[in-house]
Amino acid sequence: MSTTDVPSVKPPARDERLAQTTAVTRLLRRPEFGALVGAVGVFVLFAIVDKTGQFASLNGLARWSDSASTIGIVAVAVALLMIGGEFDLSAGVMVGTTGLFMGLLVTQAGMLVWPAILLTFLFAGAVGAMNGWLVVKTRLPSFIVTLATFFSLQGINLGVTKVITDTVRVAGIDEGIGFDSARAVFATDLWDPYKFRIAVVWWIVITIVATWVLTRARFGNWITAVGGDANAARNTGVPVARTKIYLFMCTSMSAALVGIMTALRLRSVQAGQGVGEEFTFIIAAVVGGCLLTGGFGSAIGASIGASIIGMAFIGIAFAGWNTDWSFLFLGVILFMAVMVNTIISRRASGGRR
């Protein structure tokens, strides 16, 4: 180690070759910049077409942040996973699986609500670890592995629920002991009369923690490296397999958080809950500036992406349009965001990529 005798060669405070890297370029280089511009645009659009006069108020904010928070909590984890170079198509169905799992523990096995919640998180972690382990060991694309998990879980959700309850839903979760305290933590309202969902607080905290991990922690460095170039990462001693498995576990457990929130809020869970959401999470992450190829992206970006989707869902309803159109809107937004992100990142990195 030659750490002690570093000579005092002080580089010039400002290199003349740095002239072109202005504050604007630095801003443009940030992965979430395109999403931020998009979010402002979407907000202005729906504020204009709004027929209720509510969209641009605190009331409107409470409504769309409710929708955005449950997307955002999982999208942030999905974004980290994408930065780590992998996909998880089972993240949507996991919301339903974990909700049902917790519901069955409480209503059928007669468990207390809190231990059931703990067990549900452990279960989700195990499913995530299995996803990650299969991806790492088989070296199959995670797209395929998690697609298989997706369909398997979807089948299990329906099958198990029907066998046990004879219906396609698990109801009566509010009869469990400890339901009220759990609901106060995971599914209550804040700030009358606007009724912000407590999920929004969870979402913001998770975004901050994820951003901190990604930019400040050692593990975050490994996430970016593993997605950027797994071979180079392995050569420098980064535990590639472990990093990926942890990321899959985080994704499943964030889906479990939303599953638990939904179960406590609605007091019942449908067997089909969450199916189809996996792409919403991926859209939020991609709109937020995550590269599909891995190695680049941000957690804040994914949250901004989730906000755009939340604003679109609520804004379309507030504008008095048929909500059937919201998926068309999502498709267009996704395409535009990817276009803009690609152009910006090409410009900012000086014509590369």
Add this chain to the structure above:
Amino acid sequence: MTSVTTDQKPILDLEGVGKQFGSVIALRDISLHVYPGSVTCVLGDNGAGKSTLIKALSGVHQPTTGTYRVEGAAVQLGSPRDALSRGIATVYQDLATVPLMSVWRNFFLGSEPTKGVGPLRRLDIAKAKLIARDELLRMGIDIRDVDQPVGTLSGGERQAVAIARAVYFGAKVLILDEPTSALGVKQSGVVLKYVVQAKERGVAVIFITHNPHHAYMVGDHFFLLNRGQMIENWTRAQVSLDALVKAMAGGAELEALAHELESLGGATQEAAREEISEMLETEQ
């Protein structure tokens, strides 16, 4: 430190090392001695066994026969990590850095300096940036901005970052896999400069290449590999650039090729002859 002294003990030496994959003999009876503060060049054409040798040296493959000694002690390297812990670092041609990550993040990748405890343990970013900049400067690499992505650096600079990183983390032996093969003339010069820098800091450099010109510019020892065997072993004093080029180009084989082409006759004949005599004079 700049010249090889024979009384020095080799930091790494191979004695009759062979590697067999099933019925394929990739390496046969390789003997190689590497001294601190010197550049050992391993030359060979495609398929000569260079990659297998690198993998045997860096712990990816285990030799099937022979002894591998590090600082006099026989070792069995189980993995690249094992080799790294003994101070043997390998810089692969394209697999050394993560393009989208910044210079300082790449520099410390896998060995990040941290501060704080428990869940608040975080990267010591200020320290990492400072060390990265200083260490690169020490190697004579003037990076404009350690925050810029490595992908925006030139190929030579990227190799240099990987070399500086290996040296900083205490590499005693630095294995460079074709560091100049994908680079232009100027960029190759840049990398060769860092090879010399590393050598002058007492590192034993193993420079694997198929370019005798690059090898001759920095090498103290030259080993020539052909069809899995070590066919030549020269010190710098024993060989001229011409001899090295000729040996590398496979002089006899090229002459045979010239005759073959000559017998084709016609208009191509003159051109072919010219071409080949040129190749014999200055390979590459």
